[in-house]
Amino acid sequence: MxxxxxxxxxxxxxxxxxxxxxxxxxxxxxxxxxxxxxxxxxxxxxxxxxxxxxxxxxxxxxxxxxxxxxxxxxxxxxxxxxxxxxFGHNNPSREIATPTVANPANERIVAVVDRLQQLSQEQDILLQELATLTDSTSVATQINRVSDTQYKDMYAKLLKLNQ
Missing domain, CATH: 1.20.5 (Single alpha-helices involved in coiled-coils or other helix-helix interfaces)
Known part of the structure; x- marks a missing residue:
């Protein structure tokens, strides 16, 4: 083995x-x-x-x-x-003082005016961009715009009408 x-x-x-x-x-x-x-x-x-x-x-x-x-x-x-x-660091944000609104119609007016102001700012930005793209400022002057003071005047008139 x-x-x-x-x-x-x-x-x-x-x-x-x-x-x-x-x-x-x-x-x-x-x-x-x-x-x-x-x-x-x-x-x-x-x-x-x-x-x-x-x-x-x-x-x-x-x-x-x-x-x-x-x-x-x-x-x-x-x-x-x-x-x-x-130390007094309660800085309120920059807001336009708006009167208190009592009825729904006035609330809607306030919302519409705020939206118009936002659209105006957006329009300014788009016009600047368009002017830079076309290399001329003539486009910006040809477009009819509503100024901020006109918005404020319309807002005041609408509030007087609803009261």
């Missing part, structure tokens, strides 16, 4: 016992293509599991790191508003 024969028999006996103990292993050896598909499915499932765990850990850390700031935000806002009111 040769030593190589005894090693071969020992390895063969080990694999035979392994196949008898685990019949799915014999099926895997006999059917390599479905086994490859199942292996790929298992790998992708594990990858998805690890990604889900990673996203969960990211969310936990994000929650843990942002919670103190969210809890202290009202305190900081209160301190900031106190500082602003104390």
């Amino acid at each position: 040769d030593i190589s024969d005894s090693i071969e028999r020992a390895i063969s006996a080990y694999f035979t016992q392994l196949v008898f103990a685990h019949p799915y292993l014999a099926w895997t050896i006999a059917h390599p293509l479905p086994s490859l598909g199942l292996l790929l499915l298992a790998i992708l499932s594990l990858r998805g599991l690890f990604q889900a765990i990673g996203r969960g850990i990211d969310r936990v850390w994000l929650f843990l790191l942002t919670t103190p700031f969210k809890l202290l935000q009202p305190i900081f806002q209160g301190i900031w508003s106190l500082i602003r009111s104390r």
Whole structure:
């Protein structure tokens, strides 16, 4: 009896016992293509599991790191508003004082006049762009426009009519 024969028999006996103990292993050896598909499915499932765990850990850390700031935000806002009111930094935005409107018709008038002012500003921008594109300013002077003072006069007249 040769030593190589005894090693071969020992390895063969080990694999035979392994196949008898685990019949799915014999099926895997006999059917390599479905086994490859199942292996790929298992790998992708594990990858998805690890990604889900990673996203969960990211969310936990994000929650843990942002919670103190969210809890202290009202305190900081209160301190900031106190500082602003104390030192007079409550600059109101530049708005035209409009009278309070009582009925829906007046509200609609105010909305229409505001929209007309917005359109006038947009018209100015478009006229400037047109003048630069055509390299002449004659186009801007030929178009009839309503000025801001005319809008204000119309607004005042409409308010007087509705009261």
